[in-house]
Amino acid sequence: MPELPEVEVVRAGLERHGLGRTLKGVEVLHPRSVRRHVPGAADFAARLAGRVPVAARRRGKYLWLELDSGEMLLAHLGMSGQILVQPAGKPDEKHLRVRLPLSDGQELRFVDQRTFGHLLVEGPGERAGVPGSVDHIALDPLDPEFDAAACVRALRARRTEVKRALLDQTLVSGVGNIYADEALWRARLHWSRSTRGLSDEAGGELLGHVTDVMTEALAVGGTTFDGLYVNVNGESGYFERGLNAYGRRDRPCGRCGAAIVREAFMNRSSFSCPRCQKR
16 A cells, blocks of 8 residues: 555645646446545545645645645555546546546546555535544654654553554554554564564654655555555655565565564554564
C-alpha cells in the first residue's frame, strides 16, 4: 500500500498539474471507486461539475483537492490506486475507474487495479481544512506541527507491540509496513518489542528514524515493488534500492551479515535482522 512518501509524491504532482482548471464531465466508470460517497456516483459527478481545485493537501496516507466550493475531493489510493494526469484522447488505462476532465484539455484519471482505493466529495470536519472522514487521523512526522515528544508519550501509554503502534494512524499517520520495518531496523528494535518498555530516548530515536527514512524515500520518488505505485506522470519510485530490511528475506543484513528473516504479522509480513534486532 502506498505510504506517506508515495502519497506525498502524488500530492505534489497534483499541485503542479491539477490546480486552477475547471472540472467538467466527470465520469464514474466503476461505482466501487466512489463507494464511500454515500449519495452515489451521480451525486459525486454533480458535486464536482464546474468546480476548480485550488489546493492539494495530504494527511498521512490521505490526500485531497480543496475545491472553490469549499468542499474537498478526497482520495485514498488503497493497495493499487493511481492518480494520473493524461491528455484527453490518450487511450484509457485498463483499470481506469474515474475520469475527471480539466478545462485545459488534460484529465485526472483514477486508475485502480484492485479497487481497494476510493474517492469521495465531502466538507470539512471539526478541523478546519481537513475532510470530515480524516478528522481522526493523527499528524505525520513530516508535518511542521507534529509533536514528537507527545507522540512518544502516546506510544508508551499503549500496551501493544511497537510496530503495531507505529501502524496505528490515530497515533502517528503515514507509516506503513515498509517504513515501519526500515525504521525499526535502524533503531535495532524487534517489531514485537512492547511499547511499555520503551524509554523516552528510545522512542524519540525511533521516531527520528521514521522521519529520516520517509524523507529519504520521498527524495527518490517513494518505493515501487510491483509497478502499481507511480506518480502522476506514471513514473516509479526508486527507494527499493535503499531498503535494508523490508522484502529482503534471506539476504544479508547490511550491518552484521546475518540473513534477514520474515515473520507473520497482522496478516502481512515483518522483516528484521535476528542478530541486530533481538526479541
